[in-house]
Amino acid sequence: ARAYDPEVFQRRMAGLDVTVKNEDTRETHMFSSDDYNAYHGGMIATVRALTGKAPRSYTGDSSDRQRIVLRSVAEEAARLFRGEAMNPKFIEGMKKHGYKGASDLANYLAHSYQWDATSAVMKDWMYEGYARKYVLDAGMQEWMQEVNPWALHRMAETLLEAQQRGLWNASQETLDELRSLYLSIEGDLEERAEGSI
Numbered sequence: 001a002r003a004y005d006p007e008v009f010q011r012r013m014a015g016l017d018v019t020v021k022n023e024d025t026r027e028t029h030m031f032s033s034d035d036y037n038a039y040h041g042g043m044i045a046t047v048r049a050l051t052g053k054a055p056r057s058y059t060g061d062s063s064d065r066q067r068i069v070l071r072s073v074a075e076e077a078a079r080l081f082r083g084e085a086m087n088p089k090f091i092e093g094m095k096k097h098g099y100k101g102a103s104d105l106a107n108y109l110a111h112s113y114q115w116d117a118t119s120a121v122m123k124d125w126m127y128e129g130y131a132r133k134y135v136l137d138a139g140m141q142e143w144m145q146e147v148n149p150w151a152l153h154r155m156a157e158t159l160l161e162a163q164q165r166g167l168w169n170a171s172q173e174t175l176d177e178l179r180s181l182y183l184s185i186e187g188d189l190e191e192r193a194e195g196s197i
Helices: 006-014 037-049 073-085 088-095 096-120 125-136 139-148 149-166 174-195
Strands: 018-023 056-061 071-072
Touching: 006 037, 006 096, 018 037, 018 073, 037 056, 037 096, 056 073, 071 073, 073 096, 073 125, 088 096, 088 125, 096 125, 096 149, 125 149, 125 174, 139 149, 139 174
Parallel strands: 018 056
Antiparallel strands: 056 071
């Protein structure tokens, strides 16, 4: 077996024009786990770091062998965001799982943000959608405060981090609401922790 050679690896990565990750099942996708971004997103970020420009990147869907679909990573992100993340049925389904459902919603947002960091797949309106529907919506806040306030705190933190890193050009109004909520939850969680000692 040949030893790992960083120079050869860098040369190979720098020579990539296209990346493709195929999925043969609809059970999982790029936002359902951070694994996908760790390797496919990581590869995209590596090529961009080495060459100064991102490769053309695609995700394949071969779950129906008669109708194989290839979409750009950005198209797939927008499709999942519209069809799943913002879908009231998806959100209601998650709510049935209480603590775990809230945690899964927070992960969905975190994975979207991670993909954006490596592959620039998110648009401002998508972050705004997460902020309005997952974090700033009164009903969602009430539910999360009850079942999993840590997930709500993590989502507010993720959105604020996206803005701080320049990935999201958020409106001042949304930012003020997020900061205020973040600090309020932080205070609640500290009180809860102190009360349990």
